[in-house]
Amino acid sequence: MVPPETENTIIDAASFVPSRIPSKAALHEPWKLTEEQRQRYRQLAIQARAAKAAGLDITSDENLHPINIPKLSTKLLMPQREDTGISALSLFSGGGGLDLGFSRIGINNVAAFEIMDDAADTIRVACPEMKVYGGEAGDVREVDWSPWRGSVDILHGGPPCQPFSHAGRQRGSLDPRDMWPEFVRAVLKIRPAVFVGENVPALGEAKFAEYVNQTILAPLSKGYHIHVVQLRAQDFGVPQIRRRIFFIGFRNKRIHGKYRPPTPTHAWNDNEALESGIVKCMGVREALGLRESGFDDLSPTIRSTLNGPRNTTSILNSVSARNRFEKLQIWPNGVAASREKAQKFPSPNGHFRLSVPDVALIQGFPDDWPFSGATYKVLGQIGNAVPPPLAYNVAASIVAALGRIK
Numbered sequence: 001m002v003p004p005e006t007e008n009t010i011i012d013a014a015s016f017v018p019s020r021i022p023s024k025a026a027l028h029e030p031w032k033l034t035e036e037q038r039q040r041y042r043q044l045a046i047q048a049r050a051a052k053a054a055g056l057d058i059t060s061d062e063n064l065h066p067i068n069i070p071k072l073s074t075k076l077l078m079p080q081r082e083d084t085g086i087s088a089l090s091l092f093s094g095g096g097g098l099d100l101g102f103s104r105i106g107i108n109n110v111a112a113f114e115i116m117d118d119a120a121d122t123i124r125v126a127c128p129e130m131k132v133y134g135g136e137a138g139d140v141r142e143v144d145w146s147p148w149r150g151s152v153d154i155l156h157g158g159p160p161c162q163p164f165s166h167a168g169r170q171r172g173s174l175d176p177r178d179m180w181p182e183f184v185r186a187v188l189k190i191r192p193a194v195f196v197g198e199n200v201p202a203l204g205e206a207k208f209a210e211y212v213n214q215t216i217l218a219p220l221s222k223g224y225h226i227h228v229v230q231l232r233a234q235d236f237g238v239p240q241i242r243r244r245i246f247f248i249g250f251r252n253k254r255i256h257g258k259y260r261p262p263t264p265t266h267a268w269n270d271n272e273a274l275e276s277g278i279v280k281c282m283g284v285r286e287a288l289g290l291r292e293s294g295f296d297d298l299s300p301t302i303r304s305t306l307n308g309p310r311n312t313t314s315i316l317n318s319v320s321a322r323n324r325f326e327k328l329q330i331w332p333n334g335v336a337a338s339r340e341k342a343q344k345f346p347s348p349n350g351h352f353r354l355s356v357p358d359v360a361l362i363q364g365f366p367d368d369w370p371f372s373g374a375t376y377k378v379l380g381q382i383g384n385a386v387p388p389p390l391a392y393n394v395a396a397s398i399v400a401a402l403g404r405i406k
C-alpha cells in the first residue's frame with residue numbers, strides 16, 4: 001500500500017479527520033486522514049489480518065518459499081579494524097547505523113543521545129561500552145553540553161530528515177522536528193576536532209541552499225573547515241538505491257586539506273566494476289540468497305515505517321518503488337518479524353515476503369544487530385539509519401585524514 005502523501009492526493013481541508021493513532025514516538029506525525037482514507041486503512045488492516053490468519057494456517061509446505069540464507073555478509077563489507085584511540089560522541093543515534101560503522105573502523109563511541117526509548121535500548125544492547133542517554137534523558141534539546149567540552153575527538157549525528165525528505169512535506173526550519181540548530185549548538189559547545197552531520201540528499205538541493213548556509217554552514221564555519229559530500233550506498237556494497245549527504249568539519253585547516261572523501265569500493269554497473277577494478281555490488285535478490293528469477297537489481301530506497309500517516313510494516317516509499325519490487329518479485333508490505341514467520345505467511349501474489357533481518361541486510365546491518373521494539377519500530381530504526389558500510393567508509397576517510405592524531 002502506498003502512503004497517501006506519495007499518491008499526490010489533494011485533500012480538502014474541510015474533510016480532515018484528526019488522526020486518533022496514539023503515539024509519543026519522536027518521529028510520529030499525526031497525519032490528518034479523510035474519513036474515506038480512514039475506512040480504506042481499516043479495510044486493509046482487516047484484509048491483512050485475515051490473510052495472515054490464512055497464511056499461518058498452512059498445513060502443506062507446497063507453496064512456501066525456502067527460508068533464505070543470505071549471500072551478502074555485511075560484516076565482510078566492514079572488517080573490524082584495530083582501536084584507533086579516537087573517541088566519538090553520537091547524537092540522534094537511532095538504531096546505531098553510524099555508530100556501528102564508526103566502531104568497526106576502530107573509533108570508540110563513548111556515549112549516545114537518542115530520544116526514542118526502543119532505539120536507545122538497541123544501542124544499549126548492541127554497544128555495552130557506550131553510555132546511553134535514552135528517552136527524556138536523551139533529548140538533545142535539554143542537554144547542557146558544557147561538561148562535554150573537549151571530551152571527544154569526533155561528534156557525529158543525523159538529525160531527523162523528515163523536515164527535508166521528499167517523502168515528507170519539506171517544511172525545513174518550519175518543521176518542529178528540525179534539529180540541525182541543536183546539532184550546531186552541540187558542536188560549538190563541545191568543540192570536537194571533527195564533526196560529521198548526515199542527512200537526506202534533498203538537503204543539498206537548491207530549495208534548501210539558504211537554510212543550509214544560514215543554519216549549518218555559517219555558524220559552524222566560524223570554528224570549522226567543512227566538506228560537503230554526497231555518497232551512494234551501492235558504491236560501498238549495500239544493495240539499495242540510497243544517497244546521503246554528509247557535512248564533515250575539521251577544526252584544523254591542515255587536516256581539512258588532507259581529507260579525501262571515500263572512493264567507491266563497489267560498483268553496480270558491470271563495466272564500471274571492470275574498469276575501476278572494484279567489486280560488483282550484489283543485487284538485492286542475490287544478497288538475500290533468493291533463487292534466480294532472471295532479474296536482479298538494487299532495492300528501492302526503503303522507508304522508515306515511523307514516517308507517514310500511520311505506523312506500518314510496509315517499507316514502500318513510492319509508486320516507482322512498488323514497480324521495482326514487483327519486477328524483483330519481492331513483496332514489500334507486511335514485513336514479518338523473522339524469516340520463519342515470513343515463510344509461514346505467503347504474500348498475496350506469491351512474491352518473496354521480507355522479514356526484519358532481510359530489511360536490516362538491505363540497509364547493510366548484520367543479522368545479529370539486536371534491534372529492540374515491535375516490528376514497525378524496528379523497521380523505523382532500520383529505515384532511518386545510515387547504512388553501516390557507508391558510515392564505515394566515511395569513518396575510514398576521517399581516520400585517514402587524522403592520521404590517528406587526536
Ligand SMILES: C[S@@+](CC[C@H](N)C(=O)[O-])C[C@H]1O[C@@H](n2cnc3c(N)ncnc32)[C@H](O)[C@@H]1O
Nearest residue numbers: 092094095096097098115116139140158385386
Ligand atoms: C535519522 S535518525 C538517525 C539515524 C542514525 N544516524 C543511524 O544511523 O541509525 C534520527 C534520530 O533522531 C532521534 N531524535 C529526534 N529528535 C530527537 C531529540 N530531540 N533528541 C534526541 N534524539 C532525537 C530520532 O528518534 C531518530 O532516531
